Amino acid sequence: MTDAYLHGVEVVELKTASRSITTPSTAVIGLVGTAPFADPDAFPLDRPVLVTSATQAAALTKTLAANAALDAEGTLPTAIQAIYDQTRTPIVVVRVAADASATAQQALVVGTALTRTGVYALLAAKSETGMTPKILIATGFTHQQTNGAANAVVMALRGVADRLRAVVVADGPSDTDSHAVSKATLEAGERIYPVDPTVGVLARTGAIVQRPSSAHVAGVIALSDQERGFWWSPSNRTLNGVVSIGRPIEFSRSDATASSNILNAAGVAVIVNDDGFRLVGNRTPPNDGEYEFLAQRRCMDMVFDAIEGSFRWAQDRPFSANLLDDIAGELEAYQRTLKARGAQLGGRVWLDPELNTEATFRSGRLYVNLDGEAPAPLDRLTFLFQRETGYYAELVSSAGAQAA
Structure with a gap:
């Protein structure tokens, strides 16, 4: 929307729909x-x-x-x-x-x-x-x-x-x-x-x-x-x-x-x-x-690719509180999706104040911290068995009841 003069009526379509991060094709x-x-x-x-x-x-x-x-x-x-x-x-x-x-x-x-x-x-x-x-x-x-x-x-x-x-x-x-x-x-x-x-x-x-x-x-x-x-x-x-x-x-x-x-x-x-x-x-x-x-x-590679490829919209926009919230919110939504699918065990997003200072903002730079963990495959499954001879007592008791 601009302040250009208009004598008339206009409809401005506001692009308020939320964006989502899309993971690129991996089976190539x-x-x-x-x-x-x-x-x-x-x-x-x-x-x-x-x-x-x-x-x-x-x-x-x-x-x-x-x-x-x-x-x-x-x-x-x-x-x-x-x-x-x-x-x-x-x-x-x-x-x-x-x-x-x-x-x-x-x-x-x-x-x-x-x-x-x-x-x-x-x-x-x-x-x-x-x-x-x-x-x-x-x-x-x-x-x-x-x-x-x-x-x-x-x-x-x-x-x-x-x-x-x-x-x-x-x-x-x-x-x-x-x-x-x-x-x-x-x-x-x-x-x-x-x-x-x-x-x-x-x-x-x-x-x-x-x-x-x-x-x-x-x-x-x-x-x-x-x-x-x-x-x-x-x-x-x-x-x-x-x-x-x-x-x-x-x-x-x-x-x-x-x-x-x-x-x-x-x-x-x-x-x-x-x-x-x-x-x-x-x-x-x-x-x-x-x-x-x-x-x-491979999992983390795909996540990094998805993040890098999904924030083109944010590049070159002027700094604002809304911009920071939108970036963080989009990342948080993606991490929730990954967790729901089983691709991540969890994840957080935050802005580190020690990295994001007035000086870094003035220079046009933003640091976004995030963590997460891809699930390891079940590589070794151990069943712990112990012998229990007390079950013979149950057998004897059962046999005695049947004989009676």
């Missing part, structure tokens, strides 16, 4: 890989492309011969199939050139930050596709380890994940428990979710082949988000499209010395044969991050 997968027979117009090299259907993904094998050799299609088509075996979800695909040299191929997948190629092309996903990938994989390129060093693709993805507030599903070596643990330790981070072993799947040629499991696991995470919410752990869910695993993983719910528990303790998720091929593991490898559980890290 970022996938980097090869597809040498792709349509170059549909999938240009080192450019993020949003794939939303199997029909669109078919362009990745546009010129592939029907009798082509096993895996000639590259890693992207098989990874997308593994994801789609779990659920239909948006996939941001980055196609890189194929190279026969393993060293050169790894360099192409890693790419460079300066030119936004390889995994760094995922940083342009939001501007080019409108979606930010939250589950990052480069299936076929994260399980290798050379001379005891960390995998370069995993480490590059970790840096990208930090910037996108995403997580990385990193494949294990699928050979021994000790190797899986040592590799995960080298690549440790609160956004890294190592998984071992490989999985057996039916290939295009009809053969059963072993492939890294990260694409299947990424699909399971996306499915869990869709069905239950981003604050749920993907652990304890079965994988579709899997007919075997690359090596037997000794699994027990009560034996701490079983391979599954040893690997889980080191932050390595495993795929076990337990009423179906099942993903087991809540933790990320020990690191200096804030959260040890993958679900908690």
